[in-house]
Amino acid sequence: MLTIKGKLGIEDFYRIVFKEESILINKDVLATVENSFNFLSQFSQNKIIYGVNTGFGPMAQYKINDSDRIQLQYNLIRSHASGTGNLIPTQYVKAAMLARLNTLSLGHSGVHISVIELMTSLINKNITPVIFEHGGVGASGDLVQLAHIALVLIGEGEVFYKDERRPTEEVFKIENLTPINIALREGLALINGTSVMTGIGLINTINTRKLLDWMICCSSAINEIVQAYDDHLSLELNQSKKHKGQQQIAKLMRNHLEDSTLTRKREHHLYNGNNEVSVFEEKVQEYYSLRCVPQILGPVLDTLNNVEKILIEEVNSANDNPIVDVEKEHVYHGGNFHGDYVSLEMDKLKLVVTKMSMLAERQLNYLLNPNLNNILPPFVNLGKLGLNFGMQGVQFTATSTTAENQMLSNPMYVHSIPNNNDNQDIVSMGTNAANITKKVIENTFEVLAIETITIVQAIEYLKVQDKISSKTRKMYDDIRNLVPPISDKDVPMYPFVNKVKNFILNFEEETYACKELN
DSSP: OEEEOSOOOHHHHIIIIISOOOEEEOHHHHHHHHHHHHHHHHHTTTSOOTTTSBOSGGGGGSBOOGGGHHHHHHHHHHHHOOOEEEEOOHHHHHHHHHHHHHHHTTTSSOOOHHHHHHHHHHHHTTOEEOOEEEOOOSSSSSHHHHHHHHHHHTTOSEEEETTEEEEHHHHHHHHTOOOOOOOSSHHHHHHSSSHHHHHHHHHHHHHHHHHHHHHHHHHHHHHHHTTOBSGGGOHHHHHTSOOHHHHHHHHHHHHHHTTOSSOBOHHHHTSSSOTTOSSOSSOSSOOHHHHTHHHHHHHHHHHHHHHHHHHHHHHTSOOSSSEEETTTTEEEOSOTTOOHHHHHHHHHHHHHHHHHHHHHHHHHHHHHOHHHHSSSOGGGOOSOBTTBOTTHHHHHHHHHHHHHHHHHTSOSTTOOOOBTTTTBOSOOOHHHHHHHHHHHHHHHHHHHHHHHHHHHHHHHHHTOTTTSOHHHHHHHHHHHTTSOOOOSSOOOOHHHHHHHHHHHHHOOOSOSSOSOOO
16 A cells, blocks of 8 residues: 655556555645645635635636535536546546645645545545546646546546446445535635646656667667667767767667677678778668667657656646645635646657657568568568568558657647637647647557567568577567467458557566666
């Protein structure tokens, strides 16, 4: 069980969301939440506090009677539970709930302690609200998506429970759960923040790290099976450029290839007695998709590390409005709900993930085109040329999916549209950015799966199973357990691509390229 103390790291999200560890709220955190609620209850009695005794947004000019204040909060939740489109997968919703729970636990929102207790129970019992992709503009936070979470907390709406979509009221009865009773400003506090875009974003960073790990494996394997010279991965060359990411990628590739018998030393072949040769039969340098991997994946790693840092800062921040400060005995009105930080980072992340898919697609093309690699048959066809097709069909899928990523990589950050009677006159579109980034990442797992199968096919054709590095051999054996050699009998490829995609997505061992990527 993991204890929530008001500060979460990426490892905590991984353990709670992916490993389904239960959580416990530290007693000091509960005391902080209770003090915040009690302070705001007293402080707001003779003052005008936005969202406590006023309307919302452009309707804040209207004073709310004391007798209507509780109904106001229920009206807000119900009216804003208006999402449409595809459902957000439960894993991402759980991350969003955890993100919201954490920010409310900081004591800057003035919520009743029952909110914390019920959200904790829902997370521990894997009861996840039904939330839709469309709705949030990411300015007063993820208003629409978070309203669907709030709707469940008041006992309404729908949830996923034991892999079934069911009415919240029905599931609460089964689990003996009691909905919260709105006490002060719980409606606004629950929906007024960046927790959905941040929760999705943190899962995106975790999955991107898996992609990068696998991309290093594939890039290393291709370099060795084509017997590339190894100096482009050397410590000396990569230290001469001062980017940390590039240096780390090169180091991880060297580690991957350390026991390979296939990579070559330039000094053994080109620095020794070739002065009389006028035309070299073999390439003096590899194509960029093999030779420039540290320079291409280095920016990916540096960007990923910074995105993760910003998102962890966001999840540990008070993203609400207004902000309660018990120590200063004051309530501050502002815009901490605004999602520009997350929106920008999601756009950065999808750019570098798209570049990864482009690198994978080019490496795939290199293996499939005999005029480029000069050692493999067309489409790494292990059957009869002309009669069989090898990996020809799946290249179309990789190419079209990469093209979709390129299109999706247009930024959301600069696509603000004023709304809410122009009260929200510039917005972040952070939730859209996070969801689109999620799609780009999913696409890239598909491209990498196709590349991985092709690499294994190439190893099969070259019969170098006993010469490749131990890490490449591990990858080869794992994939061969999922995909048989595609040779003189063409078969539908989509089941194999999906198997490998799921394998990469769920793979957790540390025997491949990297575990020290941050």
